Amino acid sequence: MKFDVAIVGSGPGGYKAAITAAHLGARVALVERGLAGGTCLNQGCIPKKTLLHLASLIEDVNELQGLGLVGRVHGDFRAAMAHKDEVVGGIRDNFRVWLKRLGVHLIRGEARLLDARRIRVQPCPPDPDTPSGAGAAGDELSSPVELYASRIIVATGAEPKELPGCPTDGRMIINSRDFMFKLEDLPASVLCVGGGAIGVELGFLLHQFGAKVRIVEAGERLLDQPRIPERASGLLERKFKRIGIEVSKGMSVERCRVDGGSVEATFTDGSRASFERVLVAVGRRPYTAGLGLEEAGVVLTREGFIQTSEYLETSVPGIYAIGDVKAGPMTANAALHDAKVAAANAVNGNQMTINYFKVPFVIHSALEIAAVGLTEDQAEEAGFDADVARSSFGGSGKARAHHDYEGFIEVVHDAETGQLLGGCIVGPEAGEQIHMLSAACQSPRGMWFFKDMSYSHPSWCEELEATIDPYASAFSKSGKDLFRPGIYASPHAL
Ligand code: NAD
Numbered sequence: 234m235k236f237d238v239a240i241v242g243s244g245p246g247g248y249k250a251a252i253t254a255a256h257l258g259a260r261v262a263l264v265e266r267g268l269a270g271g272t273c274l275n276q277g278c279i280p281k282k283t284l285l286h287l288a289s290l291i292e293d294v295n296e297l298q299g300l301g302l303v304g305r306v307h308g309d310f311r312a313a314m315a316h317k318d319e320v321v322g323g324i325r326d327n328f329r330v331w332l333k334r335l336g337v338h339l340i341r342g343e344a345r346l347l348d349a350r351r352i353r354v355q356p357c358p359p360d361p362d363t364p365s366g367a368g369a370a371g372d373e374l375s376s377p378v379e380l381y382a383s384r385i386i387v388a389t390g391a392e393p394k395e396l397p398g399c400p401t402d403g404r405m406i407i408n409s410r411d412f413m414f415k416l417e418d419l420p421a422s423v424l425c426v427g428g429g430a431i432g433v434e435l436g437f438l439l440h441q442f443g444a445k446v447r448i449v450e451a452g453e454r455l456l457d458q459p460r461i462p463e464r465a466s467g468l469l470e471r472k473f474k475r476i477g478i479e480v481s482k483g484m485s486v487e488r489c490r491v492d493g494g495s496v497e498a499t500f501t502d503g504s505r506a507s508f509e510r511v512l513v514a515v516g517r518r519p520y521t522a523g524l525g526l527e528e529a530g531v532v533l534t535r536e537g538f539i540q541t542s543e544y545l546e547t548s549v550p551g552i553y554a555i556g557d558v559k560a561g562p563m564t565a566n567a568a569l570h571d572a573k574v575a576a577a578n579a580v581n582g583n584q585m586t587i588n589y590f591k592v593p594f595v596i597h598s599a600l601e602i603a604a605v606g607l608t609e610d611q612a613e614e615a616g617f618d619a620d621v622a623r624s625s626f627g628g629s630g631k632a633r634a635h636h637d638y639e640g641f642i643e644v645v646h647d648a649e650t651g652q653l654l655g656g657c658i659v660g661p662e663a664g665e666q667i668h669m670l671s672a673a674c675q676s677p678r679g680m681w682f683f684k685d686m687s688y689s690h691p692s693w694c695e696e697l698e699a700t701i702d703p704y705a706s707a708f709s710k711s712g713k714d715l716f717r718p719g720i721y722a723s724p725h726a727l
Pocket of ligand 1: 372396426428430431450455456457485514515517564565595596
């Protein structure tokens with residue numbers, strides 16, 4: 234079978250690359266050994282967002298008791314998990330039809346690279362852990378096939394890291410995959426090991442449904458990573474404390490022991506506590522085993538990620554790698570960004586380059602946190618005279634009307650020139666609002682983008698204008714005649 238582009242893995246990276254390449258006129262094969270849609274659709278973003286939507290509704294309704302609403306609501310975890318399965322299954326069922334319409338050949342099987350142009354695909358049995366009857370990806374093979382493709386894109390993703398001393402058993406000590414595939418009933422108490430993206434998202438949703446949650450984080454703060462300002466993680470931590478999620482920082486779990494219906498955890502400070510379940514969320518590692526990468530000559534980094542150029546090409550010309558399997562941010566947003574870059578380069582030759590600062594990073598938890606571009610620290614490190622325009626949602630009509638005004642906006646810009654560099658939004662619909670900031674960072678009008686717009690009132694997005702307006706006006710009045718483009722108005726910006 235001959236193709237222009239063959240893609241291995243049908244997560245957000247793989248399917249977006251397939252669609253992009255097909256739109257560009259390529260004949261495309263997409264190989265998947267598990268469920269169509271990969272981690273994002275089956276065990277990540279979509280099921281998580283479905284459950285977190287319910288969790289947020291519970292909070293919203295209960296916060297408005299006595300303010301016009303009567304009757305607290307509580308979650309039905311079992312029903313929520315069944316609803317989540319239906320949502321995911323519905324999207325997955327459409328997957329085949331959608332790709333077929335685009336002319337993408339979706340093939341179910343295990344792929345192994347033979348060289349820079351050939352892939353061998355073996356039939357493989359369905360994963361026993363995945364929901365029964367779940368529409369597996371693509372045409373079933375009865376015998377191995379060989380695909381020949383001018384370009385190959387590896388998009389095999391990552392799997393949860395194990396924690397020594399606390400090995401997952403899929404039942405009592407679980408990871409996010411086990412959570413989505415196997416957890417049926419709400420545990421009375423859960424220890425989340427790791428206060429990163431998964432820990433704060435799943436920890437919050439378990440709490441909202443009624444579990445007692447403790448998060449143990451080895452670092453000095455929640456969401457301990459450069460894209461999230463400390464102010465944002467600090468606010469989230471204070472909210473966790475207020476609603477009753479316990480957070481222990483600077484410590485970890487030494488070992489876990491399953492004892493009947495509970496797990497006893499021994500912490501690094503010597504203390505012990507028992508929980509009905511332990512959720513291990515200490516990061517993910519790239520999925521490269523059995524792909525034949527070494528034989529094909531593809532170089533891995535010391536950490537085991539596929540090494541790529543700024544064009545996402547690997548050490549072997551014609552083989553590209555995208556998403557979690559290569560070094561860089563491990564998010565669906567980044568994989569979708571990669572997919573557009575790699576697919577265009579695979580079809581048209583290497584022209585597009587990656588820029589992860591352009592890709593929004595969004596956390597859905599007790600507060601929604603979204604960031605794009607440079608933080609204040611990153612801007613300073615890059616040599617800008619970083620300044621931050623700040624406001625809180627306390628003054629927002631919409632936030633007051635919704636009785637939901639915890640949160641803030643930070644817009645990072647250069648104090649000398651007004652050049653817009655990035656920012657962070659914490660609050661309702663931050664993951665939607667961030668697109669406005671993204672657009673401004675890519676606009677030739679930069680900071681003045683917000684002044685040019687007219688807004689609906691009351692709205693969340695008008696707060697961005699309110700935050701930036703005094704700064705943009707001051708620059709205009711300064712007589713410096715500065716109209717700096719946003720930092721990403723040029724494709725090759727930092
Ligand atoms: P993560 O890297 O976000 O967080 C892991 C956390 O675990 C870190 O804060 C780390 O300090 C901590 N940790 C590591 N070892 C520990 C130990 N022994 N004891 C206690 N804490 C320990 O990883 P994750 O939450 O597992 O998520 C996996 C990947 O998926 C990440 O790259 C994440 O960005 C991505 N993800 C993204 C989103 C999103 O974009 N909304 C959602 C979920 C997952």
